[in-house]
Amino acid sequence: MDHSFSPEQDQMRDHLRALLREVCSPEYAAKCDEDARPPREAYDALAKNGWFGLIVPPEYGGTGGTAIDLAILLEECGYAFEELAMWVFRTLTYGGYAVMRDGTPEQKQSILPRVAKGEIAVCFGLSEPQSGSDAASLTTRAAERHGDNSGYTINGQKVFTSGMDCSELCLLVARTAKGEKKHEGITTFLVDTKTPGIDIKKIKTLGQRAIGTTQVFYNDVQVPKSAVLGKVGQGWRAVDAYIWYERLCLSAARTGAATAAFEYALNYAKTRKQFGQPIGNFQAISHKLADMKMLLDISRTMVYRFAWLMDQGKATRHDAAVVKLHTGETYKTVSDMGVQILGGYGYCMEYPMQRFFRDSRLATIGAGTSEIQRNIIARGLGL
Numbered sequence: 001m002d003h004s005f006s007p008e009q010d011q012m013r014d015h016l017r018a019l020l021r022e023v024c025s026p027e028y029a030a031k032c033d034e035d036a037r038p039p040r041e042a043y044d045a046l047a048k049n050g051w052f053g054l055i056v057p058p059e060y061g062g063t064g065g066t067a068i069d070l071a072i073l074l075e076e077c078g079y080a081f082e083e084l085a086m087w088v089f090r091t092l093t094y095g096g097y098a099v100m101r102d103g104t105p106e107q108k109q110s111i112l113p114r115v116a117k118g119e120i121a122v123c124f125g126l127s128e129p130q131s132g133s134d135a136a137s138l139t140t141r142a143a144e145r146h147g148d149n150s151g152y153t154i155n156g157q158k159v160f161t162s163g164m165d166c167s168e169l170c171l172l173v174a175r176t177a178k179g180e181k182k183h184e185g186i187t188t189f190l191v192d193t194k195t196p197g198i199d200i201k202k203i204k205t206l207g208q209r210a211i212g213t214t215q216v217f218y219n220d221v222q223v224p225k226s227a228v229l230g231k232v233g234q235g236w237r238a239v240d241a242y243i244w245y246e247r248l249c250l251s252a253a254r255t256g257a258a259t260a261a262f263e264y265a266l267n268y269a270k271t272r273k274q275f276g277q278p279i280g281n282f283q284a285i286s287h288k289l290a291d292m293k294m295l296l297d298i299s300r301t302m303v304y305r306f307a308w309l310m311d312q313g314k315a316t317r318h319d320a321a322v323v324k325l326h327t328g329e330t331y332k333t334v335s336d337m338g339v340q341i342l343g344g345y346g347y348c349m350e351y352p353m354q355r356f357f358r359d360s361r362l363a364t365i366g367a368g369t370s371e372i373q374r375n376i377i378a379r380g381l382g383l
């Protein structure tokens with residue numbers, strides 16, 4: 001069993017880290033969070049340096065990298081700024097992976113080169129006010145139009161479509177027919193976010209403020225037939241595959257962010273003095289840091305094992321749930337412990353730990369809550 005990265009992967013990580021240090025410093029991340037503005041400069045710098053082409057096949061302008069390469073990219077982005085990683089992963093998952101998997105030759109030709117150049121951002125519209133964990137019970141309707149103006153007319157409401165206001169395309173999940181089962185009759189569309197009839201409203205949130213999330217109202221939104229991604233009525237199977245991919249991306253990004261929180265707390269414990277000595281000398285603090293390190297080591301091992309399984313075509317729904325559950329809970333725990341280690345300064349907006357604490361709270365909720373991951377794991381155990 002070989003757990004080492006290739007020399008190219010080590011080099012890739014070094015390049016990324018150096019670039020992100022330059023274009024996405026902790027001060028820059030803090031300012032984007034404070035001003036609630038997307039890290040556009042950092043996103044563009046990644047684009048300029050070719051990182052959006054990482055998973056796109058060479059014939060569409062990319063380098064055709066592996067899931068392990070992708071995990072390295074997202075871990076490093078997450079280490080620099082989780083919101084940057086979120087923006088990158090959505091584009092690569094919903095604009096890259098989804099189109100590579102299910103796009104027509106025309107869709108691949110028109111979308112993948114733009115993804116590879118980082119010219120567009122793509123978001124994901126699945127959740128609705130009445131369908132969160134029970135996502136397949138969605139009711140947003142796409143009715144087919146026939147005749148000269150053929151295509152689909154979309155009506156409904158989505159909630160929590162993150163980055164809708166700073167994306168060019170949304171991978172929208174809608175119902176095109178009423179099936180016997182709720183998973184039937186679902187179709188995915190790549191919708192231009194500027195299409196008339198789309199109304200976007202920002203939602204105020206505890207964390208993830210730089211890009212944030214939105215409510216989206218679809219009122220008689222007309223899209224052409226060419227907006228359909230994959231087979232009409234069979235979208236749920238595709239959504240399931242995208243969500244697996246998403247779980248790898250989120251887990252890698254959050255492990256990077258949790259590592260940054262851990263390193264900040266560790267450094268603080270070594271330099272902050274009370275009772276005439278660094279607080280890291282107190283076992284109550286040093287054991288917290290030891291636990292944080294252990295949790296993070298497990299997260300990283302799981303992320304790269306899962307990426308490896310994906311590359312081998314051996315990953316299962318169970319593996320995806322395990323890695324999502326552990327890395328999400330770890331990020332939350334590590335950030336919470338980080339606040340405790342910083343004492344009163346952990347609670348102050350001037351210090352970064354509060355952002356990790358706020359951002360990490362989503363890790364056990366978004367993209368399938370920890371309860372839902374446990375349900376999946378338990379089902380896999382025959383329970």
Ligand SMILES: Cc1cc2nc3c(=O)[nH]c(=O)nc-3n(C[C@H](O)[C@H](O)[C@H](O)COP(=O)(O)OP(=O)(O)OC[C@H]3O[C@@H](n4cnc5c(N)ncnc54)[C@H](O)[C@@H]3O)c2cc1C
Nearest residue numbers: 124125126127132133160161162213365366367368369371
């Ligand atoms: C900041 C943010 C960003 C997001 N970004 C996106 C995005 O870009 N695109 C998108 O489509 N969605 C997005 N989401 C939505 C997210 O995936 C949902 O919030 C999540 O799936 C939970 O759905 P819900 O909020 O409706 O909670 P509910 O489903 O109402 O759940 C409420 C509680 O009940 C529990 N629960 C529900 N069912 C069960 C069950 N069967 N067994 C045990 N417990 C259960 C849940 O675990 C939870 O604790 C985002 C959410 C947030 C907050």
